[in-house]
Amino acid sequence: MFEFDAFLLARIQFAFTVSFHIIFPTITIGLASYLAVLEGLSLKTRNPDYKILYLFWSKIFAVNFGMGVVSGLVMAYQFGTNWSGFSYFAGSITGPLLTYEVLTAFFLEAGFLGVMLFGWQRVGDKLHFFATCMVALGTILSTFWILASNSWMQTPTGYEIINGQVVPTDWFAVIFNPSFPYRLVHMGVAAFLSTAVFVGACAAWHLLKGNKTGPVKKMFSMAMWMLVLVAPIQAYIGDIHGLNTLEHQPAKIAAIEGHWDNSDGGPSPLILFGFPNMETERTDYALEIPVLGSLILKHSLVEPIPALKDFPKDERPNSLVVFWSFRIMVALGILMILQGFYSLWLRKKQRLYNTGWYLKFCLLMGPAGLIAILAGWFTTEVGRQPWVVYGLMKTKDAVSAHSDLQMSISLLCFFIVYSLVFGFGYFYMIRQMKQGPQLDDAHNTGSHEISTISGRL
Numbered sequence: 001m002f003e004f005d006a007f008l009l010a011r012i013q014f015a016f017t018v019s020f021h022i023i024f025p026t027i028t029i030g031l032a033s034y035l036a037v038l039e040g041l042s043l044k045t046r047n048p049d050y051k052i053l054y055l056f057w058s059k060i061f062a063v064n065f066g067m068g069v070v071s072g073l074v075m076a077y078q079f080g081t082n083w084s085g086f087s088y089f090a091g092s093i094t095g096p097l098l099t100y101e102v103l104t105a106f107f108l109e110a111g112f113l114g115v116m117l118f119g120w121q122r123v124g125d126k127l128h129f130f131a132t133c134m135v136a137l138g139t140i141l142s143t144f145w146i147l148a149s150n151s152w153m154q155t156p157t158g159y160e161i162i163n164g165q166v167v168p169t170d171w172f173a174v175i176f177n178p179s180f181p182y183r184l185v186h187m188g189v190a191a192f193l194s195t196a197v198f199v200g201a202c203a204a205w206h207l208l209k210g211n212k213t214g215p216v217k218k219m220f221s222m223a224m225w226m227l228v229l230v231a232p233i234q235a236y237i238g239d240i241h242g243l244n245t246l247e248h249q250p251a252k253i254a255a256i257e258g259h260w261d262n263s264d265g266g267p268s269p270l271i272l273f274g275f276p277n278m279e280t281e282r283t284d285y286a287l288e289i290p291v292l293g294s295l296i297l298k299h300s301l302v303e304p305i306p307a308l309k310d311f312p313k314d315e316r317p318n319s320l321v322v323f324w325s326f327r328i329m330v331a332l333g334i335l336m337i338l339q340g341f342y343s344l345w346l347r348k349k350q351r352l353y354n355t356g357w358y359l360k361f362c363l364l365m366g367p368a369g370l371i372a373i374l375a376g377w378f379t380t381e382v383g384r385q386p387w388v389v390y391g392l393m394k395t396k397d398a399v400s401a402h403s404d405l406q407m408s409i410s411l412l413c414f415f416i417v418y419s420l421v422f423g424f425g426y427f428y429m430i431r432q433m434k435q436g437p438q439l440d441d442a443h444n445t446g447s448h449e450i451s452t453i454s455g456r457l
Contacts, residue, residue, distance in 0.1 A: 007399050009407035010082045013414060015381075017075050020418055022377060023370050024068030029143060029188070030195020031061045032109075032136040035116075037222075039129050052215045056437040057199075060429050062117055065109075067425045071418075082407075086388050086398035090166045093159065093174060094149050101145035109138030143188055151180035153389050154380070155248045166392070178248050182241040183380075189234045190376065194369025196226035197336060201366025202433045204359040215437040217353055220362075224352070227340030235333060239296075246297055249390060250306035252383035255319040256326045257293055258283040262307040267300070268293035273327075276319035281309060283319075315386060322383045329375040332368045339365055 035054055042050035076098065079087050087094075115123060115131035123131070158173025159166045168174050200223030206216045246253045254260075258276040259268055260283065270293040274286035297305045308316050339362065346352040353359075388395040 004404070004408075006402045006404045006407045007396060009404065009411055010399050010402070011395070013082065013407065013411045014075075014078055015378075016411070016414060017071065017078065017418070018377070019374055020422055021068065021071035021075055022373060024064050024071060025139070025142070025146075026191045026194050026370060026373055027064045027198065028061065028068050029139045029191035030198070031057055031064065032132075032139045033192065034195060034199065035061060036129075036132045036136040039132050043125055043129055049214045049218050052437045053219055056215070058117060060432050062113075063425060063429055063432070065113065067422055069106075071422065074414075082400050082402070083388075083398050084400040086393065088165065089393050089398070090153070090389055093152055093156075093166055093168055096168075097145055097149040097152070097175070101142055101149075105138045105142035105145060107138075108141065109135050112138070140188065143191070144184060147184045147187055148175045148177075148180055151183050152177050154183070154384060155179040156389055156392055161392070166389075179241075179244055182237070182244045186234070186237050186241050186376075187373075189230055189237060190369070190373050192226065193230045193234055193336060194373055196223045196230065197339070197362075197365050197369045198367075199223040200227070201363050202436075204362035204366075205434070206436045207353055208356065208359050208363065211436060212353055213437070219437070220353065221347075224340060224343035224347070227336060228344060229340075231333065231337040231340045235337065238330075238333070242297065246305070249384070251308070251311045251315060252317055252322070253297065254306045254308045254310070255317040255322045255383055256379065257297075257305060258286070258319055258323045259293065259305055260308045262304045262310070266304065267291045267295075267302050268297075268305040268307075270296060271323075274323070276323050278316070278319060283323075317383045317385045322379045325375040325378040325382070329372045329379065332372040332375070335365065336368060336372075 035058055038050045038054040038057070041047070042054060079091075079094070112131040112134040115128065116135050119128050119131060152174055155178040156166075157177045158168060158170035160169050161167070199219060203216050203220035203223060207220060242253070255276070257268070258271045258274055260276075260281050262268070267290075269288035269290045271283055272287045272289065274283040276283045291301055293305050294300050294303055308319060342358065343352060346355055346358060384390055386394050386396070388398045
């Protein structure tokens with residue numbers, strides 16, 4: 001069993017804080033682009049429904065943005081406080097990349113955010129739209145630099161190791177490392193997909209309550225169209241990302257598949273369900289489909305996929321965790337694809353806004369995208385273990401020299417503060433979503449409402 005020493009507590013603390021934090025950037029990325037689309041459609045069509053939706057979702061965006069900034073700062077400080085070995089070893093790579101994120105992305109977001117939220121009566125329509133687009137661009141650039149840093153930790157290139165420290169020799173190779181393009185697109189599309197089911201759930205709640213005004217219908221319709229377009233694309237991106245992972249991190253793929261042994265030399269099955277056992281080195285109660293594992297990952301009917309026994313015991317990820325986190329992500333992705341395509345059938349039958357069971361299903365699917373992202377990140381990060389920089393530095397060598405008591409107290413403090421602060425933030429966003437779009441918002445600027453929200457926070 002696990003021993004809760006300082007090393008494990010430091011890992012739990014980082015996992016806890018990143019699990020809280022990742023939700024906020026995900027919603028921020030998706031909502032920022034959604035707001036840009038809404039304002040663009042409002043300017044083009046002059047339909048007040050789009051402005052009503054913009055003003056409604058900009059309130060939620062403002063709260064979410066603030067919580068994302070606060071939780072992100074805490075994570076950055078942990079690199080120095082809890083993972084000083086990693087900072088010493090790889091700081092010359094990760095430090096500049098995070099600095100680029102602040103200079104090119106965060107300043108862009110923060111600089112135009114004020115105009116976006118409070119500039120309705122102070123700037124023209126086109127300049128306000130430009131500010132919204134810059135905020136959306138800032139979120140995408142932020143994703144670019146954060147994933148460049150994290151992807152380098154997964155597939156490091158463009159470096160030399162001098163005196164026990166990583167020294168960059170080719171910044172282009174550092175940034176555009178082998179896994180970066182796949183992970184960037186996969187995460188970006190995941191953010192749009194998560195926002196679509198999130199927005200769709202909000203609209204479904206109001207439709208179930210009998211609120212079938214124009215803005216609510218448009219909100220629901222746009223969310224379902226986004227699902228139809230993006231969910232199948234995400235499945236394809238996930239497949240090619242898996243092939244990239246097979247090439248560069250084969251142990252992670254073996255752990256995800258719960259595949260232990262290639263001694264028979266035959267093709268590998270796809271294990272649908274089971275319980276990988278790290279002690280007995282087998283997957284208990286496995287439900288298998290013969291050959292399908294090789295067909296999916298190797299595109300072959302005879303070539304086996306990597307097996308966990310091909311790797312030393314101390315270099316194997318925890319298969320039980322990544323096996324199930326991956327399947328949770330895939331299962332939710334399949335449900336989102338079905339959700340989107342069934343909306344086409346209901347749209348054709350002109351029953352999209354009136355089918356009660358489907359609206360309830362959409363409401364239940366509201367957190368599905370965020371849960372899938374959390375499951376995907378657990379798959380990625382736990383699957384990289386025992387390495388913090390894959391193949392170069394193990395996680396146990398990256399931790400700071402803290403005592404068990406120090407880490408226990410700090411983890412408890414994080415748990416209490418995060419639960420209170422961000423719990424209130426979640427509650428406030430849900431309360432705003434329950435209020436729904438206000439029809440009279442089309443006749444005001446929206447600045448007063450957002451100012452009131454900011455004051456309350």
